Amino acid sequence: MSVEMLYEKDVTTNYLDGKTIAFIGYGAQGHAQANNLRDSGYDVIIGVRPGKSFDAAKRDGFEVYSVAEATKQADHVQVLTPDENQAEIYKAEIAPNLKPGASLGFSHGFNVYYGEIVPPKDSDVIMMAPKGPGNLCRRTYKEGFGVPALYGYWQDASGHAEDKSKEFAKGNGAARAGLLKTTFKEETDEDLFGEQNVLMGGVTALIETGFNVLTEAGYSPQLAYFEVEHEMKLICDQIYEGGFVKMYRDCSNTSEYGSYVQGPKVIGPESKKAMEQGLKAIQDGSFAKEFMADYHDGFKKLYAERARVENSPLQKIGDELRAKMLFVNDADKFSTPES
Incomplete structure (x- = not known):
């Protein structure tokens, strides 16, 4: 609708x-x-x-x-x-x-x-x-x-x-x-679904899994970082500016063809099923109950996962490389303070 x-x-x-x-x-x-x-x-x-x-x-x-x-x-x-x-x-x-x-x-x-x-x-x-x-x-x-x-x-x-x-x-x-x-229902359902399955949960899991596959296969963690995390922003910027059409137009035929072949295998029926289950947990309130229970328990699960991310090999390699990229550090000068 x-x-x-x-x-x-x-x-x-x-x-x-x-x-x-x-x-x-x-x-x-x-x-x-x-x-x-x-x-x-x-x-x-x-x-x-x-x-x-x-x-x-x-x-x-x-x-x-x-x-x-x-x-x-x-x-x-x-x-x-x-x-x-x-x-x-x-x-x-x-x-x-x-x-x-x-x-x-x-x-x-x-x-x-x-x-x-x-x-x-x-x-x-x-x-x-x-x-x-x-x-x-x-x-x-x-x-x-x-x-x-x-x-x-x-x-x-x-x-x-x-x-x-x-x-x-x-x-x-x-x-x-x-x-x-x-409506309050529509906004809540869609907002939580997007965060968990695509914008944050989905994207971060995709990046981290790609990094692990490359490094476990013996590839340089520095190169793996650039391939799966650094370039993500560049691809997302192109999608933001003109959708998938602009992104594909600005990339090579090789990358475009490969994405059509491999993309549906990575994000296939099992991923869709997981998303549908995630949406159901949002709709029936079970996610909200789980989140609030963790809050009342001192956010033990949230803080444990936060610590895992902060100490992950991907984060450490990324921190080292970003510290040497002046254009990344200078970007902070152009953002408005949040509070």
């Missing part, structure tokens, strides 16, 4: 004008969205716990409060803390202090969709999910553009929840690039 792309000219209502918008969290997305909304003329305050984010928001000129106090003042509360502790913060500090009829906003449907957060019946519950990281949202906004975003709602108490979600996206600069309507 296709959806219509909306742009700035299509967003004409003003239900958020004159309202106090509290951002709960001032990390990557919180920093970007709060600054973008303020620059678009909205009344923005920040609610965070003491620490680096609190200090950063102060330096950026915001009025900064505790989560509870910011919630008390707000007509709209945008919740942008990490998925794993969002429900705890909501139940302890947001829910008891939410104004009657105040709206709630999210940039990912995880906690509402899986029932970790149950909003009051008199609140509009909306979504504005940028399709890009916070630093890119902020940078492109300042350049006069933006990144596309998804909009939608979970609960429409006022009759204007969808309008609010579009207005919020427009204030973030996303309507300059394009808005697509979604």
Whole structure:
């Protein structure tokens, strides 16, 4: 089912004008969205716990409060803390202090969709999910553009929840690039599926397996790194710019032919079946239960896997080579700080 792309000219209502918008969290997305909304003329305050984010928001000129106090003042509360502790913060500090009829906003449907957060019946519950990281949202906004975003709602108490979600996206600069309507279920299912099976889990497993196959066969780990990890960015850039057609056009006939022959063997029926099982675990909530159980257990599995990645031969070889590539290190100078 296709959806219509909306742009700035299509967003004409003003239900958020004159309202106090509290951002709960001032990390990557919180920093970007709060600054973008303020620059678009909205009344923005920040609610965070003491620490680096609190200090950063102060330096950026915001009025900064505790989560509870910011919630008390707000007509709209945008919740942008990490998925794993969002429900705890909501139940302890947001829910008891939410104004009657105040709206709630999210940039990912995880906690509402899986029932970790149950909003009051008199609140509009909306979504504005940028399709890009916070630093890119902020940078492109300042350049006069933006990144596309998804909009939608979970609960429409006022009759204007969808309008609010579009207005919020427009204030973030996303309507300059394009808005697509979604639901909390659709956004959560697709976002988790993409991360786990393609963008992160799939890509990293593919790279690491390719590296292991080459090095175990006796090939140089340095050359293997360049072949399976370094060049991945170059191929992805071509796909981003013009799809598979541009990528194949810019590569050799040999590589194109070989990809048609070998690609379906590597990502074949077994891989598809694993993806389908992964999607089912997202849809039935079993992945969310597993993730939250690991969080409540001190993230033992997450931290063990993180340590494995940090100490893997691929990471160590890559670190050594990247340290000698000035163009990789210089790229950091052009990124916007996340908080």
